Amino acid sequence: MLLDSMEAIDSDRIAALVDYGADYADYLVCALLPEDAQALDDSFTRITAI
Structure with missing residues (x-):
């Protein structure tokens, strides 16, 4: 899911x-702003862009 x-x-x-x-x-990919990503649980794997 994207x-x-x-x-x-x-x-x-x-x-x-x-x-x-x-x-x-099975797979969940989210494109989030950094301040929105902070609200997610730390158990999620994160990939950050430069």
Whole structure:
């Protein structure tokens, strides 16, 4: 599952959506702004761009 262009949603709702999606998708990829990514649990693997 790919989630992109989520900056219109607040960080708490993004985190809830990612937690929900992680239960149903084998792979979940999210393109997030750094401040939104901070709301996610540390158990998620992160890849950052330079």
